[in-house]
Amino acid sequence: MLFPVKVQYYKGLTKALKVAAAVIPMPKPTLFSGADSSLELCEAIHHLGIKKLLLVTDKVLVEIGLLNKIQAKLEEQGINVTIYDGILPDPTYDQVEKGLSILKKNKCEGILAVGGGSPIDASKAIAARATNDKSLEKMAGLFKIRKAPLPLFVVPTTAGTGSEVTIVSVVSDPDTHQKSPIIDPKLVPAMAALDGKLMLGLPPAVTAATGMDALTHAIESFISTNATDETRGYALAATKLIMENLETSVHDGKNFEARQNMAMASYYAGLAFTKAGVGYVHAIAHNFGALYSTPHGLANSIVLPHILDYSKSDIIPQLAELAKASALKTGRESNKQLADKFIARVRSMLQSFEIPETLDSLKKEDIPRIAKLALEEAHANYPVPKYMDKGTCEALIGKMVA
Known part of the structure; x- marks a missing residue:
């Protein structure tokens, strides 16, 4: 005992x-909800003046065409979209670092995560790494992110993790497989869209x-x-x-x-x-x-x-x-x-x-x-x-x- x-x-x-x-402010994302709310989110990203965007997702969503309307809407708004679809379940440090490299190479000004908890968690970590000269290992734990992450927008395609509103990003060491939660209110996305239409084909x-x-x-x-x-x-x-x-x-x-x-x-x-x-x-x-x-x-x-x-x-x-x-x-x-x-x-x-x-x-x-x-x-x-x-x-x- x-x-x-x-x-x-x-x-x-x-x-x-x-x-x-109770003391630390817990931000909430600006929320869009309902059929095609993901497209409303795309318009809002345009209104913020973002011209280059990293779209973080997984290969399956790309292959089934779930991102087609979102990508088309963003490009219609004059936003240049770079897709990073290398996120796997339980994202690892190396997946985050690869996303960061693609983001920097294409001079992206913001990140849109589309998918389940894994792409959203990875995007939070990429956004934090983009503005903080600090390794993921040193970010792990409570309130260790000094500078505000890059603007982050999310469209969950599963109804479960709640990552669109949480202060947590969970990434894993690729060698030990140990999960390392990064916990900070700065990780809460700026905007989120709850679009039930994107979930209709979920097994x-x-x-x-x-x-x-x-x-x-x-x-x-x-x-x-x-x-x-x-x-x-x-x-x-x-x-x-x-x-x-x-x-x-x-x-x-x-x-x-x-x-x-x-x-x-x-x-x-x-x-x-x-x-x-x-x-x-x-x-x-x-x-x-x-x-x-x-x-x-x-x-x-x-x-x-x-x-x-x-x-x-x-x-x-x-x-x-x-x-x-x-x-x-x-x-x-x-x-x-x-x-x-x-x-x-x-x-x-x-x-x-x-x-x-x-x-x-x-x-x-x-x-x-x-x-x-x-x-x-x-x-x-x-x-x-x-x-x-x-x-x-x-x-x-x-x-x-x-």
């Missing part, structure tokens, strides 16, 4: 983060995993000990929208209204966890990703019900509120009954999406290392509602062995 003095020390660290979140499996990622953000921020009235409001709004629209988005991918609502849910969840933080789900999921290259949304989905089971005794009122937001209250259920119904609802969603509660690549011999790194990450950064020691964490991760 954890010694009480350690728990108090960890709580002190997270209280300091809460004070910082069901990706839709499900990214949607569960957004739900994890909403849940972990809501049960966080650093939650405020503002973050709880955003988290509840995100939860309601996800519960009403995610299954439709997965099973009827051409439903524009559901897609647009999921984009807004992801945005709300991003606003919530930017200030309130996340927890053990993310800490463990990050290490699954680092060790096995598990997609982040899938990793969160697998870990989420196990952490809810562990934390339940200390968060029954919060889970009951989430159950109410999910329209699960049908009579005079107690808070405990509602908490159980909410966890059961999460599990039923995973079953509907054919997402297991185990990870095929997880090896028993890796569990001690994963637990150690996850606890170090969580206890230094996350305001978890119920602490655990290494033995408890190892046992919990052991339940995820296939």
Whole structure:
């Protein structure tokens, strides 16, 4: 078990983060939302006087033609566009540095990121490197970016990460695969477009995993000990929208209204966890990703019900509120009954999406290392509602062995 003095020390660290979140201004991007809002964003970039733009994305989006209208609109506005499509899932230092080299070679004045969390995270890092003579390794951590990054604009094509509104960029060491979060309010994009039309062709499996990622953000921020009235409001709004629209988005991918609502849910969840933080789900999921290259949304989905089971005794009122937001209250259920119904609802969603509660690549011999790194990450950064020691964490991760 954890010694009480350690728990108090960890709580002190997270209280300091809460004070910082209350004192340090957290900018929000100018938001465009709705069908073809990505094209409205292109016009806004023109109004800012930007003539040369680096468009950061991945090869798949280029190949399927998803960028064609955006590129045409930018060029119609007299903006010269250079495309960098070398971003892969879990972007690495070298991908960022290559993007920076292309940006400098073409004298780009701003960056437009189009894609999921990986292109957006990479673009944040490229924008910061463009104006700061500092390596990515030295930027990792809290508030280490001195100069404002290059103007950054984003169009998310998945509804999950909330990267369009967060203060975080996660990049990885290509050799160790260790993720290095860069955390600074200066990383928040200047503008973002939530265009549900761009998400209509997203495959069901990706839709499900990214949607569960957004739900994890909403849940972990809501049960966080650093939650405020503002973050709880955003988290509840995100939860309601996800519960009403995610299954439709997965099973009827051409439903524009559901897609647009999921984009807004992801945005709300991003606003919530930017200030309130996340927890053990993310800490463990990050290490699954680092060790096995598990997609982040899938990793969160697998870990989420196990952490809810562990934390339940200390968060029954919060889970009951989430159950109410999910329209699960049908009579005079107690808070405990509602908490159980909410966890059961999460599990039923995973079953509907054919997402297991185990990870095929997880090896028993890796569990001690994963637990150690996850606890170090969580206890230094996350305001978890119920602490655990290494033995408890190892046992919990052991339940995820296939």
